[in-house]
Amino acid sequence: MKRISKSIRAKFTLVFISILCFSCALSLVISLIISNVLKILNINFYYKGQSITQSVLLISTLIICAVIGSLTVFFVTKQIVKPIEYFSDSTKEIAKGNFDVEINYKSEDEMGALADNFNAMIGELKSMEYLRKDFMSSVSHEFKTPIASIQGFVEILKDKNLPKESFDEYTDIIIEETKRLNNLCSNMLRLSRLDNQIIQSEAKTFSLDEQIRKTLLLLEEQWSKKNLELNLNLDKVIYNGDEELMQQVWVNLIGNAIKFSNNEGYIDISLKKDKQNIVVTIKDNGIGISEEAKSRIYEKFYQGDPSxxxxxxxxxxxxxxxxxxxxxxxxxxxxxxxxxxxxxxxx
Ligand SMILES: Nc1ncnc2c1ncn2[C@@H]1O[C@H](COP(=O)(O)OP(=O)(O)OP(=O)(O)O)[C@@H](O)[C@H]1O
Ligand SMILES: [Mg+2]
Known part of the structure; x- marks a missing residue:
């Protein structure tokens, strides 16, 4: 019984057999009644002098059987196609961009599984749509803030009587904000390129420990400003991969370690290679990440510390x-x- 309830094919066969038996039985009963009525009323049919009452009865039984069968199939299939109508209506809604649809159809068979998968798909589409909208509002916000600040300071700079110190201070802010915009555009372009990239396109062999040292030189201004202590423990490791992409990884991770460290803090960087893996560890004793932020730090535009x-x-x-x-x-x-x-x- 369980197998029948899980298979549309078995269900259809069962329904078909039931309809067949039902229409045969009903038409037989009807034709028996007709035959008795004909007998009581003594009605007979003749063709060219021969009685054809039995044949007429047989043909009428077949016709009644076909009519009953067709009517039952018509009404039963209406129930069977109902979920397909739900699917059709829902897909129309989704095509219009409305993801607030759900198919309320519970069944153990393939149609029930299709409805469950369909609902799961709508859920995924809905969250993707949410992410897209969220992404757009984050992008707009990230652009709007520096542009508004640049606009404000440029307006102040128009004042001819502005003291020299204020002039320098405001132009520095404008330069900082344009740098930030420039950085934002580069990072967005980089991320969009990376989203479409599947493999390391420009793989070559290079020294990872050298690369990490170079990154530290690149960031020297930032870590020396905070007077950070750097402890390096780098094995000699030759790696085959995209040099520029790897550089991005170290710039961002070491950059974060510096940015989120307090003055006079330390950063430990180690590079180890065993038989299977290369492991790079970047450790700081900075402000740390809150429990709430932990699940979100890899999200685009997420920043844990508003300050x-x-x-x-x-x-x-x-x-x-x-x-x-x-x-x-x-x-x-x-x-x-x-x-x-x-x-x-x-x-
Ligand atoms: N080493 C760290 N210590 C403390 N918090 C960190 C550290 N690294 C990342 N985070 C948290 O994760 C968030 C996301 O980091 P991410 O590098 O993506 O952004 P960001 O450094 O704020 O900005 P961007 O990298 O674009 O300059 C940070 O805002 C910060 O809250
Ligand atoms: Mg960062």
Missing amino acids: RASEGNGLGLAIVKRIVEICNGDIIFESKVYEGTVFKVIL
């Missing part, structure tokens, strides 16, 4: 995550608020 929102756009870790995925690697982190954060990249 530092002006120091970036929240795209860094989204870029890192995507690059590590492209390299078939993995990235994990551990963090405690006020104690620090460890990021581990496994290649």
Whole structure:
């Protein structure tokens, strides 16, 4: 019985047999009644002098059977096609962009499974649509803030009597804000390119430890400003991959470690290679990541600390995550608020 309830084919066969038996039985009963009535009324049919009453009865039984069968099929199939009508209506709604539809059809058979999968698909589409809208509003917000600030300061600069110090201060802010916009555009372009990239397109062999050292030189201004202590423990590792993409990973992770460190803090960077993996660990004793932020740090435009929102756009870790995925690697982190954060990249 369970197997029948799970298979549309078995259900249809059962329905078909039931309809067949039902219409045969009903038409037989009707023709028996007609035959008795004919007998009582003594009615006979003749053709060319021969009685054809039996044949007439047989043909009328067949016709009655066909009519009853067709009518029953007509009404029963209406029930069977009902879920298909639901699907049709729902797909029309989805095509119009309305994802608030759900198919309320519960069954153990394939149609029930289709309805469940369909509902799951609508759920996915809905969350993607939400992400798209959310992404657009984040992009607009990230652009609007620096543009509004530039506009405000440029208007102040028009004042001919502005003291020299204020002039310098405001032009510095304008330069900072344009840098931020420039950075935002580069990161968005980078991320959009990475989203469409599946493999490391420009793989070559290079020294990972050299690359990490170069990255630290590149970021020297930032870590020396905070007087951070750097502890390096780098094995010599030759890696085959896209040099520029890997550089992005270290710039972002070490950049974050510096940005979220307090003055006089430390950053430990280690590079280890065993038989299977290359592991890069970047550890800081900075502000740490709150429990709430932990599940969101890889989201585009997410920034955990609103007071530092002006120091970036929240795209860094989204870029890192995507690059590590492209390299078939993995990235994990551990963090405690006020104690620090460890990021581990496994290649
Ligand atoms: N080492 C870290 N210590 C503490 N918090 C961190 C650390 N790394 C990342 N985070 C948290 O994760 C958030 C997202 O990081 P992400 O690098 O994507 O953005 P961002 O650094 O704020 O901006 P951007 O990288 O675009 O300059 C940060 O805003 C911060 O809250
Ligand atoms: Mg960052």
